[in-house]
Amino acid sequence: MNKEEEDVRQEELPPEEAKASAAGDESAAPKPGEAWDAQVEEPEQPAEPELSEEEKLRAALAELQSKFLYLQAEYQNFRKRSVKDVADARSYAYADALNPFMTVFDYLAMADAAAVNSDNIESIRQGLKMIIGEFNKAFDTLGVTPFDAVGKPFDPELHEAVAHEPSDTVPEGVVVKQWSSGFKMGGKLLRPARVVVSSGAPGTTAEEKPEKEAK
DSSP states (O other), rough: OOOOHHHHHHHHHHHHHHHHHHHHHHSSOOOOOOOOOOEEEEEEEOOOOOOOHHHHHHHHHHHHHHHHHHHHHHHHHHHHHHHHHHHHHHHHHHHHHHHHHHHHHHHHHHHHHHHHHHHOHHHHHHHHHHHHHHHHHHHHHHHHEOEEEETTTTTTTTEEEEEEEEEESOOOOBBBEEEOOEEETTTTTOOOOOEEEOOTTTTTTTTTTHHHOOO
């Protein structure tokens, strides 16, 4: 269609249709420097089917089971780590506790070797005093305190009575002898002292005591 025919056609159309046709031609025509764009329509995605209540519950249950298995595995790993940490701490504690007594062992070995070739009782006694001193140093390092009970009233929380013995000089219920020392660590009792407790003056029986107390 040439220019003249187009102009004639525009003149034959009503004014409103002529304007719409001209506008359509202008909008459809590409601008300078622009290319025609192909109009590609994207295919519509099919709608996902809605899950039923039972399917939703099954999915939620599966998710909870997965989380439970994960937490259970984490807990087992935590228990294994805890057991290992406790075992390591116990080993380190044993090593720290035994280290001071290794020096005591060395002194005991030297004293034993010296006693074989020596008849000097006094030198052996001096060696034993040195060993006891090293023991006390080792106890101080660990915060352990030995205590004696002789001459003190019997205390069942600190003393273990192994026997009773009559005494003219020591009142009844007072410790007469000590077989082994007691030990404390801070405020904790490690071992009670094993003691012999006075039963009072000889010849005093349990039947006579109430009569004396009544007088």
